[in-house]
Amino acid sequence: MLVLVSVTNPEIAPDQLDGLVTVLDLVRSGEARTRPELARRSGLGRTVVTQRLGHLLASGLIEEGALGPSTGGRAPRELRFRAGAGVVLVAELGARGMTVGLTDLAGELLDHRALDWDIATGPDATLTRVEALFDELLVARPAASVWGVGIGLPGPVEFVSGRPVAPPIMPGWDGHPVRRRLGARYSAPVWVDNDVNMMALGEVRSGVARDVQDIIFVKIGTGIGAGLVSQGRLHRGAQGCAGDIGHISLGGAVAGAAETVCRCGNTGCLEALAGGGALARDATTAARDMRSGALADRLAEAGTLTGPDVVRAAEFGDPLAVELLQRSGALVGETLAALVNFFNPAMILLGGSVGASGDLLLAAVRQAIYRRSLPLATRHLQIVRSSPCGQSGLRGAAFMVVDELFSRERLGHWIAEGTPIGSPDAIRLIS
Numbered sequence: 001m002l003v004l005v006s007v008t009n010p011e012i013a014p015d016q017l018d019g020l021v022t023v024l025d026l027v028r029s030g031e032a033r034t035r036p037e038l039a040r041r042s043g044l045g046r047t048v049v050t051q052r053l054g055h056l057l058a059s060g061l062i063e064e065g066a067l068g069p070s071t072g073g074r075a076p077r078e079l080r081f082r083a084g085a086g087v088v089l090v091a092e093l094g095a096r097g098m099t100v101g102l103t104d105l106a107g108e109l110l111d112h113r114a115l116d117w118d119i120a121t122g123p124d125a126t127l128t129r130v131e132a133l134f135d136e137l138l139v140a141r142p143a144a145s146v147w148g149v150g151i152g153l154p155g156p157v158e159f160v161s162g163r164p165v166a167p168p169i170m171p172g173w174d175g176h177p178v179r180r181r182l183g184a185r186y187s188a189p190v191w192v193d194n195d196v197n198m199m200a201l202g203e204v205r206s207g208v209a210r211d212v213q214d215i216i217f218v219k220i221g222t223g224i225g226a227g228l229v230s231q232g233r234l235h236r237g238a239q240g241c242a243g244d245i246g247h248i249s250l251g252g253a254v255a256g257a258a259e260t261v262c263r264c265g266n267t268g269c270l271e272a273l274a275g276g277g278a279l280a281r282d283a284t285t286a287a288r289d290m291r292s293g294a295l296a297d298r299l300a301e302a303g304t305l306t307g308p309d310v311v312r313a314a315e316f317g318d319p320l321a322v323e324l325l326q327r328s329g330a331l332v333g334e335t336l337a338a339l340v341n342f343f344n345p346a347m348i349l350l351g352g353s354v355g356a357s358g359d360l361l362l363a364a365v366r367q368a369i370y371r372r373s374l375p376l377a378t379r380h381l382q383i384v385r386s387s388p389c390g391q392s393g394l395r396g397a398a399f400m401v402v403d404e405l406f407s408r409e410r411l412g413h414w415i416a417e418g419t420p421i422g423s424p425d426a427i428r429l430i431s
């Protein structure tokens, strides 16, 4: 098994490390911009703040800028996180496409590429293509040093080992050592997670849900999955598969549930009845039965139908497409109503190629949630579409990497070098 191992660094005492992480987090998040602000917000004494800040300035992680506003005495210099010290390579792989990008250490997307791609092609061909796109982005920035790599995959991932575990739509990927391969190629630490977790993290840190502490991000693409953020932190669960709501059974209460076999092998799963794949299947049947002229035309033209085809047909007023989307939204909403009572989120975000498009689905989801949830749980609940640019997953992947690099468990192992690159004893990759 491949795991990232942290080794205790004898040079930095635990209380020093705590102070370094606290000061760095406050500057990184913009909560403190001057020394007096740091002293106030960190709860550390002025001397300790000066020492820890000195360490971070010497390491090149923080720099001093122009004079900040004076509050009477000598004007303090503004402190800035050096987001440009390194770059993070990020990729979000979906069932039918991939987006690959490059960010700075503050999660700002500097460049990206998108490509239609079938994840079922397998890990070797897929990762070869990801590497080719990464290399293309790096060629344009020859001075960039890669501090880490973050990958989102459309299936369950064991976060500790960075390996996909029995992903239903990714034949050949079970247990694949994604981390080892990319870590060896880029000589940088690699973290791998479920794509929906990445999207949830991206939205909370720099998207629609910025500054919201408790959210459920629901991705409705070909399948259905969710990412949970509780008290501002991603909730991955014991094994990393928290939020896998697509395979919640709707039981016999829903017409056709008992006969609908899911790709996971069970019957009556939410995604088998309401995901983009289900929409495509039901739309194809309807088109063949000539119950929808618009969908029949699209089928004749393209040879197959997809979830987004149904969304487009509904937007043009096709009654059958509208009915299919409303049914899908009602089933997703009823499932979410139970989760709202259980988890009490402040915001639910709908994303993915089907979830983020059009008002029809959103309206049906809202209606079902408000009808079925406790009044107290929905009093201030916002139900919205995710960020329109669709780049929340890439930004989330960058935040995942940077948060790990600057965590208490890892920072002490490489800060003496000023960079996690070429510091194999600090963040080791072992098999």
Ligand SMILES: [Zn+2]
Pocket (backbone or CB within 6 Å): 246, 247, 262, 263, 264, 265, 266, 269, 272
């Ligand atoms: Zn299932």
